Amino acid sequence: MNRVVITGIGIYSCLGTGLDQVRDSLFKGKSGIVFDEERKIMGFRSPLTGMVEKPVLKGILDRRQRIGLAEQGEYAYLSTLEAIKNAKLDEEIIDRNEFGVLFGNDSSARAVIEATDIIRDKKDTTLVGSGSVFQSMNSTVTMNLATIFKLKGVNFTVSGACASGSHAIGIGYFLIKHGLQKGVICGGAQEINPFSMGNFDALSTFSVRVDEPTRASRPFDKNRDGLVPSGGAATVIIESYESAIERGAPILAEIIGYGFSSNGGHISQPNVEGPVRALEMSLRDAGIPADLIDYVNAHATSTPVGDMYEARALDSVFGGSKPLVSSTKSMTGHECWMAGASEIVYSLLMMQNDFVAPNINLETPDEDSAKLNIATKTVEKNIDTLLSNSFGFGGTNSSLILKKVK
Amino acid sequence: MKNQEIIEKINGFLVEEFEVDADKITPEANLKETLGLDSLDYVDLVVVIESNFGFKVKGEDFVGIVNFQDFYNYILSKVGEKQEAK
Numbered sequence: 001m002n003r004v005v006i007t008g009i010g011i012y013s014c015l016g017t018g019l020d021q022v023r024d025s026l027f028k029g030k031s032g033i034v035f036d037e038e039r040k041i042m043g044f045r046s047p048l049t050g051m052v053e054k055p056v057l058k059g060i061l062d063r064r065q066r067i068g069l070a071e072q073g074e075y076a077y078l079s080t081l082e083a084i085k086n087a088k089l090d091e092e093i094i095d096r097n098e099f100g101v102l103f104g105n106d107s108s109a110r111a112v113i114e115a116t117d118i119i120r121d122k123k124d125t126t127l128v129g130s131g132s133v134f135q136s137m138n139s140t141v142t143m144n145l146a147t148i149f150k151l152k153g154v155n156f157t158v159s160g161a162c163a164s165g166s167h168a169i170g171i172g173y174f175l176i177k178h179g180l181q182k183g184v185i186c187g188g189a190q191e192i193n194p195f196s197m198g199n200f201d202a203l204s205t206f207s208v209r210v211d212e213p214t215r216a217s218r219p220f221d222k223n224r225d226g227l228v229p230s231g232g233a234a235t236v237i238i239e240s241y242e243s244a245i246e247r248g249a250p251i252l253a254e255i256i257g258y259g260f261s262s263n264g265g266h267i268s269q270p271n272v273e274g275p276v277r278a279l280e281m282s283l284r285d286a287g288i289p290a291d292l293i294d295y296v297n298a299h300a301t302s303t304p305v306g307d308m309y310e311a312r313a314l315d316s317v318f319g320g321s322k323p324l325v326s327s328t329k330s331m332t333g334h335e336c337w338m339a340g341a342s343e344i345v346y347s348l349l350m351m352q353n354d355f356v357a358p359n360i361n362l363e364t365p366d367e368d369s370a371k372l373n374i375a376t377k378t379v380e381k382n383i384d385t386l387l388s389n390s391f392g393f394g395g396t397n398s399s400l401i402l403k404k405v406k
Numbered sequence: 407m408k409n410q411e412i413i414e415k416i417n418g419f420l421v422e423e424f425e426v427d428a429d430k431i432t433p434e435a436n437l438k439e440t441l442g443l444d445s446l447d448y449v450d451l452v453v454v455i456e457s458n459f460g461f462k463v464k465g466e467d468f469v470g471i472v473n474f475q476d477f478y479n480y481i482l483s484k485v486g487e488k489q490e491a492k
Contacts, residue, residue: 063425127456130449
């Protein structure tokens with residue numbers, strides 16, 4: 001079995017377009033949530049969302065490389081560029097080691113809707129243009145990154161709802177651990193445009209605290225009224241420990257555990273047992289007791305039912321040791337397909353900089369969250385081992401454990 | 407629209423869409439090589455022609471088009487047909 005380490009990370013999120021900005025936002029407990037006028041005009045129940053700058057890639061990528069990229073692919077290109085740079089990777093190393101790509105992505109709504117509008121209007125499929133099909137498929141991110149960065153290893157997309165990004169890292173970890181790959185560019189990407197969130201808005205699960213956008217996402221708070229959607233992209237480059245040492249790569253952390261499960265229940269209502277099984281599996285895989293976890297980056301999205309079940313699951317597994325817990329979704333909103341990867345980046349930034357980012361807007365714990373040791377303010381603390389949870393529709397669960405390499 | 411105006415319009419959208427230097431476009435220059443067209447790019451050529459002149463092009467229409475003059479002639483004849491139809 002190979003040890004699996006993280007050698008590079010990159011981030012493009014509503015907390016900042018790059019690691020330094022994001023680290024500072026996390027430390028300060030800064031929210032990236034805004035009121036989106038376009039959603040109001042479109043009749044959304046909630047106009048709140050995380051927002052990022054539109055990337056300008058003309059002059060960086062050629063025309064053919066650009067026109068296949070959907071919105072979330074543009075974000076993923078930039079987060080991957082940053083990760084490749086800080087992993088000290090170049091084309092020759094990527095080629096020699098047959099690096100692969102595994103990203104979490106579970107929609108490409110704008111591209112699909114825009115193409116459908118053209119076909120309906122013009123009655124001629126050619127007029128959607130040549131980039132449309134490459135933007136529309138769920139695998140849009142991985143097919144484009146593999147082409148742009150000339151990757152020669154594993155190449156597919158993981159669609160596991162809001163746990164997609166976490167499962168992508170988990171599958172990459174598994175492939176490297178078992179010697180099937182030396183390095184994989186993992187991550188998650190999430191489109192922000194309103195088309196991608198209209199049917200989610202329909203479920204009335206989004207916060208309508210429209211007068212206070214930055215206070216709307218409040219995981220674990222008794223007065224929460226729903227989640228806030230968000231997006232961007234995060235990249236986590238993982239390699240075998242041997243490969244990293246051999247090429248003198250920076251080693252940011254070791255992935256020591258991956259656990260997964262399915263609730264076997266309702267399509268949107270979670271439960272306690274499913275997450276507990278994923279948590280326990282990740283601890284077994286890591287070969288460590290629960291009390292060695294210093295910090296838990298919770299999935300908690302700010303929905304009453306989801307937070308409640310996760311709080312009960314965390315109390316069930318970690319009740320004896322009470323590690324610090326926070327949900328960075330209090331600042332970012334719910335980054336959906338990207339969240340499992342971005343929250344590894346956020347957690348790793350905390351580990352590297354010795355702090356636990358706050359679960360902002362937690363003012364009044366409820367009966368279940370009161371049992372957890374939730375960081376409501378930034379806590380300066382050494383983190384040796386952390387766990388990140390990600391759950392999704394259909395009852396998919398993923399837990400990843402990272403350890404500092406000393 | 408006069409023929410020269412149509413040609414200028416064509417050159418304008420080709421420069422914009424395919425990101426080539428305007429001075430590389432001459433009547434004798436090879437269309438495919440100058441614009442760097444692969445099989446996918448012909449789809450986008452159909453799109454820009456439709457959005458600029460309002461008529462649809464079939465893939466087989468490109469068979470006889472080698473240089474820019476051929477392309478201009480093709481567009482000019484199609485624009486002419488469209489005007490006659492009015």
